[in-house]
Structures are given as C-alpha cells and as structure tokens.
Amino acid sequence: MVACCLWTAASALAAPPLATPTDSQLVQAEQEAQAVLMGTPWLATEAELEDGWEPLRANLALQEDGVTRAQIEADEAEVLLRRVRGDVIAVEEDRRAQQAMLQAFVIEAFVLANGDIDPTPDAASVASRRDAPIETVTEDLLRSLTASQIQLEALVRERAEREQNWAVAEATVSARRSSRDRAEAMVDDYRTRLGIRDEEIQARTDEAIGRNEEPRLVSVGGFLVHVDLAEPMAALLAAASEDGIEFGGWGHRRVDQQIVLRRSHCGDSGYALFDMPAGQCFPPTARPGYSQHELGLAIDFTEKGSTLTRSSPGFGWLQMHGAEYGLFNLPSEPWHWSTTGR
Ligand SMILES: [Zn+2]
Numbered sequence: 001m002v003a004c005c006l007w008t009a010a011s012a013l014a015a016p017p018l019a020t021p022t023d024s025q026l027v028q029a030e031q032e033a034q035a036v037l038m039g040t041p042w043l044a045t046e047a048e049l050e051d052g053w054e055p056l057r058a059n060l061a062l063q064e065d066g067v068t069r070a071q072i073e074a075d076e077a078e079v080l081l082r083r084v085r086g087d088v089i090a091v092e093e094d095r096r097a098q099q100a101m102l103q104a105f106v107i108e109a110f111v112l113a114n115g116d117i118d119p120t121p122d123a124a125s126v127a128s129r130r131d132a133p134i135e136t137v138t139e140d141l142l143r144s145l146t147a148s149q150i151q152l153e154a155l156v157r158e159r160a161e162r163e164q165n166w167a168v169a170e171a172t173v174s175a176r177r178s179s180r181d182r183a184e185a186m187v188d189d190y191r192t193r194l195g196i197r198d199e200e201i202q203a204r205t206d207e208a209i210g211r212n213e214e215p216r217l218v219s220v221g222g223f224l225v226h227v228d229l230a231e232p233m234a235a236l237l238a239a240a241s242e243d244g245i246e247f248g249g250w251g252h253r254r255v256d257q258q259i260v261l262r263r264s265h266c267g268d269s270g271y272a273l274f275d276m277p278a279g280q281c282f283p284p285t286a287r288p289g290y291s292q293h294e295l296g297l298a299i300d301f302t303e304k305g306s307t308l309t310r311s312s313p314g315f316g317w318l319q320m321h322g323a324e325y326g327l328f329n330l331p332s333e334p335w336h337w338s339t340t341g342r
Helices: 002-014 023-039 046-114 124-131 134-211 227-242 255-266 270-274 313-325
Strands: 217-220 223-226 247-250 298-303 328-330 333-338
Touching (some): 046 134, 217 227, 223 247
Antiparallel strands (some): 298 333, 328 333
C-alpha cells in the first residue's frame, strides 16, 4: 500500500490532468485542421475517391462510344465522298465525249452541206442526224451538253457537302478522343492518389507504432496493463469490490486498434486518422501513437457491462478513490482513467 501511494503521488505531481480546451482554441484547431485538409491531396476519404471513380468511368465509356460512333460516321462520309468523286469523273468523261461528238457532227454537217466528203457508213445515229436539219442536231447536242453540265455542277456541290460532313465527323472523332484522354488521365490521377494515400497511411502507422517502446504488459483482473500499473490496479479492483463496485473494461490497446477506433470516431481520411485533434472526434479519441492505452497506462471502465457515465456509482467511487491508485479522469470521458489524466 505504501509503494502504491508513493508511486501515486509521484504520478500526480508529474502530470496534472488536462484542462478542457476553450471554445476559441477549438475553433482555431478546427481552422488549422481545415487548412491542412484543403492543402493535402492524400486526405480525401476512401469514400470520396470511390465516389469520384464512378462518373469518371461512366464518362470514359460514353466517350469511347462517341469515338466509335463518330469514327463510323467519318468512314461512311469517306465512302460516299469516294463514290461522288467517281461520279464526277464519269460525268466529266461523259461531257468530254459529248463535246467531241458535237464537234464531229458540226464538222460533218458542214461537210455534208457542202457535199465534199462521204458520211461514215456504219454509224446509225450519224445517219439519223445526217438526215435531220443541221440546226436540230446542233440544238439536241447543246441541250444534252447543258444537262451534263448541270449534272456535273450538282455532283460538285454534293462532293463539297460530303467533304464538309467528313471534316465535321473527323473533328468530332478528335474532340471525343481528347475528352476520353482527359477522363483517362483523371482516372489515373485518382488511382495515383489512392496509392499515395495507402502508402502514407502505412508510413504514418509505422511512425505511430515506433513512437513508443513496446510496453511490458500483465493481465490484472481481466485488464491488460503496464507492469508498473499492475499493483495499484489490483489494489483498486479489490478495494472497489469491497465497496460493492465490480468494474469491467479495457486497458492496453495496440496502435492498429487505436487506428480502427479513429476510423469510426474521426473519419477515414489520412488527416482524420492521424492528425485531427482528439477533441474533434466523436467520441474524443487520442491520435495513434499518443494514447495512454497504447502504453497500458489507461483504463476504460465499465460497470454491469455499460460504459461509465457521470451518474454511475463506479464513477463516483473512482472520483473519491482513483487518485489513491494513480488513476486520473479525462474530464471529457467519464469512463477513461489514466496515470496522466489524458
Ligand atoms: Zn480510454
């Protein structure tokens, strides 16, 4: 008992309980936290990153469909263009042939009128035209020539139109491609950020584990505690039991267990896990590497299976006797008692 109480007095002198932060301190901490949160890319939560993926993936699929469709349109326009170009060439040839024919008939008609040269004996159309008056033949040929020219002009116009369509389809393909590339780049960026975040979390976990030496632990009445706390803890449980108080609860907690708690009490961004002030979590939860539980020097008490509240008989008992055994309460958590009050 003497050893217990000397030890108790030393602890109490070394580490008085923490003062409750003021509102303005909390506001300042919140602002600092926000600034860190805004400025650090790896702080997005897993859920936020996952939410980001879906529209990106959908956009990517949409863009790929668009590229395929626009490519088909461009190909079709090209086929049509080639066909129109073939038609233009055919009409031009036709016109050239008609012009040659017209020329031949004009010469022939002139020659026949003058009676100097014999007509070509095997051409039936030549024969029919030879019998017609020269004016009629010329008129027919001119009419046919005009029709060919109109057809040619229409084909040229159509070609210009097709070329325009083709250019539009090509521009669409290229726009869709660059849009798809952008979506792909964003997906890559998200993937990179997720990777960086995982690495950071691993590094911070290792750092938190390395902060403290592995404590020597013993089990006392179902509580895993630091060897230095074993004797006072056993005495506390015995004294409480004599007064009709049966405590349950937890002592030591590993860093990875602390991280699990931070995840559910503070959030799952890197900032929430490792840097957010304990008081901003609900319920307040110490940063990994900074919890007295990790040293086996803090106890979370329960009574009849329930976490202590200020109205629990156990809480009243601890308020009266806790300090005798070197345990001090963290004011924001009636169930949490430690050698430092943190
Ligand atoms: Zn605790």
